[in-house]
Amino acid sequence: MTPGSEITDALIAVLFFASLVPLLALPWIHHQYRRFGRLRGWSAVLAALEVLYLCGLVAYTLFPLPSDIVEVCARHNLNPLNDLAASRSAILQVALNVLLFMPLGYLLRYRFRRTLLVSTAIGLAVSLLIETTQGTAIFGIYPCPYRVADTGDLITNTFGTVAGWLLAAATARLLPAPEPVPLTHPDPAGLPRRAFAVLADFLIAYLFSTAVLVVLLLAGLQAGPMRFVVSVLVYAVSTLAVPLYRADHATLGQATFYLTLSSPSPARAVWLRYLLWWLPVSILQNTGYTSLVLLAAIILGLSARLRQDRRTLLDRAAGSSTISRCVQTAARVP
Numbered sequence: 001m002t003p004g005s006e007i008t009d010a011l012i013a014v015l016f017f018a019s020l021v022p023l024l025a026l027p028w029i030h031h032q033y034r035r036f037g038r039l040r041g042w043s044a045v046l047a048a049l050e051v052l053y054l055c056g057l058v059a060y061t062l063f064p065l066p067s068d069i070v071e072v073c074a075r076h077n078l079n080p081l082n083d084l085a086a087s088r089s090a091i092l093q094v095a096l097n098v099l100l101f102m103p104l105g106y107l108l109r110y111r112f113r114r115t116l117l118v119s120t121a122i123g124l125a126v127s128l129l130i131e132t133t134q135g136t137a138i139f140g141i142y143p144c145p146y147r148v149a150d151t152g153d154l155i156t157n158t159f160g161t162v163a164g165w166l167l168a169a170a171t172a173r174l175l176p177a178p179e180p181v182p183l184t185h186p187d188p189a190g191l192p193r194r195a196f197a198v199l200a201d202f203l204i205a206y207l208f209s210t211a212v213l214v215v216l217l218l219a220g221l222q223a224g225p226m227r228f229v230v231s232v233l234v235y236a237v238s239t240l241a242v243p244l245y246r247a248d249h250a251t252l253g254q255a256t257f258y259l260t261l262s263s264p265s266p267a268r269a270v271w272l273r274y275l276l277w278w279l280p281v282s283i284l285q286n287t288g289y290t291s292l293v294l295l296a297a298i299i300l301g302l303s304a305r306l307r308q309d310r311r312t313l314l315d316r317a318a319g320s321s322t323i324s325r326c327v328q329t330a331a332r333v334p
Contacts (some may be wrong), residue, residue, distance in 0.1 A: 022203055024051055026256045029200075032180075033258035037324075040180040046111065053103050060100065061130045062138070097153055098160035101127070105164025110172040116165055123161025127154050189259050189324045191304055197322070198297065201239060201253030205282070209234045228286045235282035240274040248325060263320035272318035 028047055032039050101123055108119040131153055133139065209231045216226060243249045248260035249270055263269035284293050304312040315321055 030256045036180045036182045042176045094156050097156035101157045101160030102164035105161035106168040109165045109168035111178045119165045124158045127157035197253045197257040200256045204252045231286045232282045239278040243270045258325045260325045262323050269318040269320035
């Protein structure tokens with residue numbers, strides 16, 4: 001692997017990471033609040049490192065894709081000792097293979113509490129999947145393999161997994177617990193959590209709008225002129241239709257943070273929140289007035305911060321409150 005290809009692989013890993021994080025973060029956040037009742041920084045850092053590691057593993061084993069497949073068809077190596085006997089660069093490659101799989105073994109021991117035998121089997125299976133993918137030219141996508149499917153890598157990768165597991169067994173006690181301790185009492189929905197729920201609604205609307213536009217583009221339609229209509233409709237679905245359908249009357253962003261809408265007239269509150277906030281937001285955001293949306297959000301946040309009950313102007317206008325589902329569940333228990 002040349003220095004130039006290492007840089008390319010690193011950039012690919014970062015791009016993978018940047019594209020996957022928004023897709024994986026929202027379900028993970030929902031899981032954290034639903035299971036533990038809260039979100040902790042170390043768990044988030046650990047989850048991000050897991051995703052980054054998986055992106056790096058894919059990037060360094062499959063990319064860069066060849067531009068001239070005929071020229072770079074791989075040569076098969078069936079001797080597991082060839083890497084050790086070839087040259088200094090081959091020995092370096094062996095060391096890199098070990099280092100590449102050490103995080104897998106470490107995570108299996110520290111994060112997932114797997115035994116050494118199970119972790120070794122998983123490391124071998126992952127390595128076999130990678131070598132099979134390389135040896136079959138990504139399962140027949142290319143006419144011939146562009147990377148060597150080396151049986152020696154099965155040994156070095158598995159050894160790296162074992163080394164990572166043993167390192168975790170010796171050092172994991174020095175790290176915080178991989179998951180937070182579940183709360184024994186309901187956690188009220190503070191302003192930061194509610195603000196992040198609003199940001200999640202923005203992100204969800206953006207991701208869905210982009211997906212719809214890509215589909216329209218692939219279908220041969222001019223997606224540009226439809227951008228405004230698609231975005232407004234997506235906001236209507238995610239912040240009006242979905243809350244009206246859900247039993248907790250939460251938007252997708254609120255559901256992500258395990259929040260619910262509390263109101264004597266939930267359907268009326270959902271409509272008012274949409275007409276007073278989400279409809280204007282969807283229009284302003286798609287007509288170049290995002291700064292006004294940001295200013296309005298700041299005003300709503302300050303209006304809640306100045307009140308003891310932390311209700312925003314929107315809450316009071318709609319006759320509703322945004323609360324934690326844990327609090328709601330606890331209130332129903334006699």
